[in-house]
Amino acid sequence: MSQTAIMAGAAPETGTGTAVEPRGPRPKPFFTPRKIIIYSVLILFSFYFLFPLYVMIATSFKTMPEIRFGNIFALPQQINFDAWVRAWTSVCTGLTCEGLSPGFWNSVKITIPSTIVSIFIAAVNGYALVNWRFKGSEIFFAILIFGSFIPYQVFLYPLVMITRELRIFGTLQAVILVHTIFGMPILTLLFRNYFASLPQELFKAARVDGAGFWRIFFEIMLPMSLPIFVVALILQVTGIWNDFLFGVVFAGTQNYPMTVQLNNIVNSAQGSPEYNVNMAATVLTGLVPLIIYFVSGKLFVRGVAAGAVKG
Amino acid sequence: MADTAVYKEEGAGIAGQRGFLRKTFLHNMPAKIAALPMVATVLVVFVGCTLWTVYYSFTNSRLLPTGKFVGFEQYERLFATSRWNISVTNLISYGAMSLVLTLTLGFLLAVLMDQKIRFESAFRTIMLYPFALSFIVTGLVWQWIMNPTLGLQGTFRNLGWTGFTFDWIANPRMVLFALLIAGLWQGVGFCMVLMLAGLRGVDDEIWKAARIDGIPTWRTYVSIVLPMMRGVLVTAVVLIGSGIVRLYDLVVALTNGGPGISSEVPAKYVYNYMFSGGNIGQGLAAATMMLLTVIIIMVPWAYLEFGGKGRRS
Numbered sequence: 040m041s042q043t044a045i046m047a048g049a050a051p052e053t054g055t056g057t058a059v060e061p062r063g064p065r066p067k068p069f070f071t072p073r074k075i076i077i078y079s080v081l082i083l084f085s086f087y088f089l090f091p092l093y094v095m096i097a098t099s100f101k102t103m104p105e106i107r108f109g110n111i112f113a114l115p116q117q118i119n120f121d122a123w124v125r126a127w128t129s130v131c132t133g134l135t136c137e138g139l140s141p142g143f144w145n146s147v148k149i150t151i152p153s154t155i156v157s158i159f160i161a162a163v164n165g166y167a168l169v170n171w172r173f174k175g176s177e178i179f180f181a182i183l184i185f186g187s188f189i190p191y192q193v194f195l196y197p198l199v200m201i202t203r204e205l206r207i208f209g210t211l212q213a214v215i216l217v218h219t220i221f222g223m224p225i226l227t228l229l230f231r232n233y234f235a236s237l238p239q240e241l242f243k244a245a246r247v248d249g250a251g252f253w254r255i256f257f258e259i260m261l262p263m264s265l266p267i268f269v270v271a272l273i274l275q276v277t278g279i280w281n282d283f284l285f286g287v288v289f290a291g292t293q294n295y296p297m298t299v300q301l302n303n304i305v306n307s308a309q310g311s312p313e314y315n316v317n318m319a320a321t322v323l324t325g326l327v328p329l330i331i332y333f334v335s336g337k338l339f340v341r342g343v344a345a346g347a348v349k350g
Numbered sequence: 351m352a353d354t355a356v357y358k359e360e361g362a363g364i365a366g367q368r369g370f371l372r373k374t375f376l377h378n379m380p381a382k383i384a385a386l387p388m389v390a391t392v393l394v395v396f397v398g399c400t401l402w403t404v405y406y407s408f409t410n411s412r413l414l415p416t417g418k419f420v421g422f423e424q425y426e427r428l429f430a431t432s433r434w435n436i437s438v439t440n441l442i443s444y445g446a447m448s449l450v451l452t453l454t455l456g457f458l459l460a461v462l463m464d465q466k467i468r469f470e471s472a473f474r475t476i477m478l479y480p481f482a483l484s485f486i487v488t489g490l491v492w493q494w495i496m497n498p499t500l501g502l503q504g505t506f507r508n509l510g511w512t513g514f515t516f517d518w519i520a521n522p523r524m525v526l527f528a529l530l531i532a533g534l535w536q537g538v539g540f541c542m543v544l545m546l547a548g549l550r551g552v553d554d555e556i557w558k559a560a561r562i563d564g565i566p567t568w569r570t571y572v573s574i575v576l577p578m579m580r581g582v583l584v585t586a587v588v589l590i591g592s593g594i595v596r597l598y599d600l601v602v603a604l605t606n607g608g609p610g611i612s613s614e615v616p617a618k619y620v621y622n623y624m625f626s627g628g629n630i631g632q633g634l635a636a637a638t639m640m641l642l643t644v645i646i647i648m649v650p651w652a653y654l655e656f657g658g659k660g661r662r663s
């Protein structure tokens with residue numbers, strides 16, 4: 040490809056004088072064998088990636104007799120919202136039969152405070168680690184990062200005991216605390232790297248002018264860190280929304296998030312399974328992260344790649 | 351800091367000590383207060399809870415962590431339990447396949463995406479969206495697709511291909527492959543994004559030089575570009591690897607360990623013994639084994655990344 044570019048670059052030199060000489064790179068045919076292979080492989084993989092989404096949505100609009108007919112590829116004969124209504128309002132999720140809506144609101148009640156608290160604490164951590172280093176701060180940070188690779192199962196039981204001692208086990212506060220703890224490593228890394236990339240002169244000038252820790256944080260650092268806040272927001276909202284383990288251990292039956300209730304609907308259902316309701320509930324649970332994904336676009340990519348950026 | 355401390359000590363007396371204390375504890379006070387949540391998390395959770403778990407894995411605690419010290423008894427019992435041994439074997443087979451396939455497919459797709467193709471962002475959106483979804487959602491969708499009576503198998507049989515068999519989630523010998531299909535569906539896109547970033551980070555000059563030397567493209571990728579992407583590769587291995595050790599939600603949603611115990615994994619073993627089996631010591635011993643696995647993976651990586659700094663760059 041660059042060979043043709045080099046030749047094209049040389050072409051005007053040789054062709055000076057004759058006006059009819061063609062300029063620019065030689066147009067390439069679109070359907071070269073190489074391109075056909077590339078696009079067919081990519082399209083083949085796209086089918087693999089898109090098929091479950093199609094099946095989920097198509098099944099959720101079908102009626103049970105239609106499903107029992109047994110063609111998973113078929114489009115629904117007509118758009119039927121019954122399964123969606125049932126999934127949202129009346130399907131059994133373990134003890135109660137009120138559908139997924141309580142789970143949705145529990146997830147909202149867990150996700151919003153967890154996101155805010157964890158991002159705020161991580162932003163302060165990152166700021167302190169870059170601009171206000173104290174003895175041992177780097178060691179704490181190193182342990183924090185190393186700790187993020189330890190399986191959660193190692194911490195589960197001690198954390199159950201701690202939250203019991205704090206008398207918050209089985210409440211929303213416990214889940215929020217746990218999400219704040221386990222969101223801290225990656226978010227702190229994110230903010231630390233971001234603050235380290237800002238010009239230090241800003242901080243020094245503010246120090247010379249007599250501004251203190253919090254004033255510099257709120258008036259200089261925060262207003263400058265909007266992009267990284269958005270990345271952290273995407274990361275946390277999708278991560279916390281999708282969590283299953285912490286919800287099932289710490290939230291208590293009343294506060295089960297949507298993922299836990301969804302799993303109960305499908306895997307502990309009594310009687311004959313209603314696949315259309317199952318799929319409607321699955322789509323509903325996946326909807327929030329999907330919307331965030333499609334709206335945020337490249338920022339989501341930045342968010343997920345953030346874990347890979349070493350500081 | 352050390353200089354001033356020495357100087358203060360020469361001043362001697364209580365005043366000097368107070369100055370030392372002030373230097374150590376009061377210096378930079380707001381920052382220390384602000385970092386308190388981090389310090390508490392590190393000391394209480396990442397250090398404290400880990401040590402607690404390791405310590406109590408050596409006790410015979412059952413319903414409450416109050417048992418007495420019994421040495422390696424829990425570990426002996428652990429490795430005498432077929433369910434644990436199956437869990438470990440499953441994790442190793444699944445982990446090896448998942449790691450190799452995620453990296454290979456991720457790299458392959460990244461290479462294809464790097465050929466200045468059209469609709470690149472559309473392809474990326476399609477490949478990465480499963481990564482935004484919960485493991486529970488992923489597991490339940492694939493459970494439905496692979497449902498033997500009404501899923502793919504049933505559909506093809508109804509369409510007239512009566513010999514068609516795709517009963518992996520109900521077949522103890524194939525269930526790990528069912529898990530793999532769902533796991534790859536969710537994880538390959540992410541790996542592709544990482545690899546693509548790595549490929550884009552390779553200098554164009556390298557490509558030009560390789561072309562001038564007449565090296566075939568595939569050879570350039572294998573012998574020049576891949577070694578240059580060492581950083582990205584290591585990161586991908588560490589991220590995918592730590593995700594595999596944690597594997598839990600996907601199994602719960604897709605097979606719940608079944609059929610029988612043929613798709614059990616260690617994380618599920620820990621959970622079951624701690625919260626429904628009423629045998630905490632056993633659960634903690636299993637958790638400690640998971641910790642050990644991660645340490646075995648992480649220490650060489652940490653050594654390569656941070657210990658070998660003098661050698662590289």
